[in-house]
Amino acid sequence: MQKQLLPFDAWLEAIDQQQPAVLMTITEASSSQKNKRVCYLENQPSIGSFHDQVLEAAAKSIAQEKLGQSNPKPESLLLQDENKLDVGVFFDVFVPSPTLMVFGAGHDAIPVVKYAAECGMKTIVVDQRSLYNNEERFPHAERIIARPENFTECIRLTNRTYIVVMNHHIEKDKQTLKFALSSQAPYIGVLGPKSRRIKILDQLYLEGCHFTNQDLQRIHSPIGLDIGAVSSEEIAISIVAEVIAVRTRHKGGFLQGAEFIHQSP
Amino acid sequence: MMNEQLQVISAIQECKAEKLPCALATVIKVKGSAYRKEGAKMLIDADGGTVGLISGGCLEADVAEVAKEVIKTKTPIIKTYHLDEEEVWGLGLGCPGTVFIYIEPLMYTPQNIEEVDECAKAIAAF
Incomplete structure (x- = not known):
């Protein structure tokens, strides 16, 4: 019993420090193996042991694979131990929350940041205007006061950063898009119609910025799901829904007539 | 992890800090x-x-x-719920x-935390 606390505490600590981790628990096995635990950590030694090398190696390779996925799911799997007996292992997965980074602190950014925060995303607002980009308007968000020419030194983008560009300023949007495309960000939504996107990309092309098709596929513009949104709040729902759909690799249409609600990973 | 699930993690940390026994229920298969x-x-507390x-x-x-029983027996269990919509529809179980x-x-009682510390020391010494 007591040994279980150690991997579990390591798991709690990983969550506390926003470090990716997989907690593996034997749920179906002989009574001597049952409830044994291992906490698999990224780039660190695991905590705990199954006392079965074959089983542990198989489980760790699954854990490693899960941490490599963009949106890994917890699941129970049947593995084999060194005596070739089936053992049920539950893999609980923690990965840090995705970040929604909104460029532009206008009134329409307020509900986007609010809904994203309510959905559990970490939110960051980037705008040089402290009059707009302040705590009163964005109580849930981290705020970065920066001009586009300082983005490279002030902002860190990762493969878990989802970007929304809504500066309402075509020059700023262009510079922001250029910055965003140079990162690993999986989603870059740009507010405005298709004609505006073309104008921005043409400008960047003339300035010598050449992007691959793969780069361009990350750009979602017009932004959002097609729900006929008009008000700022409706548009925010459409944007946040699109971010969720991209993260979970869903298409974002109606569920009516669908065979399954969730896709298999 | 959703906000509501992060609240569960915070609640576990609180139980740990206050050294209160509790039980954790996790959906492992659907x-x-x-x-x-x-x-x-x-998370379920002793009450x-x-x-x-x-x-x-x-x-x-x-x-x-x-879970209250699990806290008393100190032994993990797996509980299986078969929810047949035909049978339970009338009860409004969606x-x-x-x-x-x-x-x-x-x-997370004081005594157990000491035991864990001992265990950690043993591992560190090893």
Whole structure:
């Protein structure tokens, strides 16, 4: 019993420090193996042991694979131990929350940041205007006061950063898009119609910025799901829904007539 | 992790800080349709008070009762719920399918924390 606390505490600590981790628990096995635990950590030694090398190696390779996925799911799997007996292992997965980074602190950014925060995303607002980009308007968000020419030194983008560009300023949007495309960000939504996107990309092309098709596929513009949104709040729902759909690799249409609600990973 | 599930983690940390015994229920397998998927968690204290959701509201009360026993026996168990929509439809239970829930004791009592420290020391010495 007591040994279980150690991997579990390591798991709690990983969550506390926003470090990716997989907690593996034997749920179906002989009574001597049952409830044994291992906490698999990224780039660190695991905590705990199954006392079965074959089983542990198989489980760790699954854990490693899960941490490599963009949106890994917890699941129970049947593995084999060194005596070739089936053992049920539950893999609980923690990965840090995705970040929604909104460029532009206008009134329409307020509900986007609010809904994203309510959905559990970490939110960051980037705008040089402290009059707009302040705590009163964005109580849930981290705020970065920066001009586009300082983005490279002030902002860190990762493969878990989802970007929304809504500066309402075509020059700023262009510079922001250029910055965003140079990162690993999986989603870059740009507010405005298709004609505006073309104008921005043409400008960047003339300035010598050449992007691959793969780069361009990350750009979602017009932004959002097609729900006929008009008000700022409706548009925010459409944007946040699109971010969720991209993260979970869903298409974002109606569920009516669908065979399954969730896709298999 | 959703905000509501992060609240479960905070609640565990609180129990740990205050050295209160509690139990953690985790959805480990779902067959068919279910409101909550694998990994969903609920923390239960010794009085049956809960934080977090493991279903659409139809299993929480029963799991909390089982969890109180788990806290007493200090032994983890797996509870299986078969929710047949045909049978339970009339009760308004909107969560058909089979759900497997792992319910484990988290014994953060002073004595146990000492034992764990001993164990950690032994591992460090090794």
